[in-house]
Amino acid sequence: MKTFKVLGSGCKNCVTTAKLIEDKATALGVAVAVEKVTDMATIMGFGIMSTPGVVMDGKVVHAGGIPQPDKVEAWLRG
Numbered sequence: 001m002k003t004f005k006v007l008g009s010g011c012k013n014c015v016t017t018a019k020l021i022e023d024k025a026t027a028l029g030v031a032v033a034v035e036k037v038t039d040m041a042t043i044m045g046f047g048i049m050s051t052p053g054v055v056m057d058g059k060v061v062h063a064g065g066i067p068q069p070d071k072v073e074a075w076l077r078g
Contacts, residue, residue, distance in 0.1 A: 001031040007043045008051030017052045017066050030076045
């Protein structure tokens with residue numbers, strides 16, 4: 001199972017990013033756990049300056065804006 005953290009204030013882009021990851025995972029049959037992190041101290045701890053940020057299995061893989069669907073798919077297949 002892959003673990004994702006979507007870092008951000010809970011804005012529309014953050015919600016959309018979390019849904020995109022969940023939807024792609026379902027379509028590919030990949031088990032994921034998606035956690036939404038809104039605590040600014042935690043977000044800063046990852047070094048994210050623009051949100052949404054995405055952390056996969058403890059590693060920052062994206063920051064700023066909604067990731068492209070093909071990028072999300074590559075994370076899930078990787």
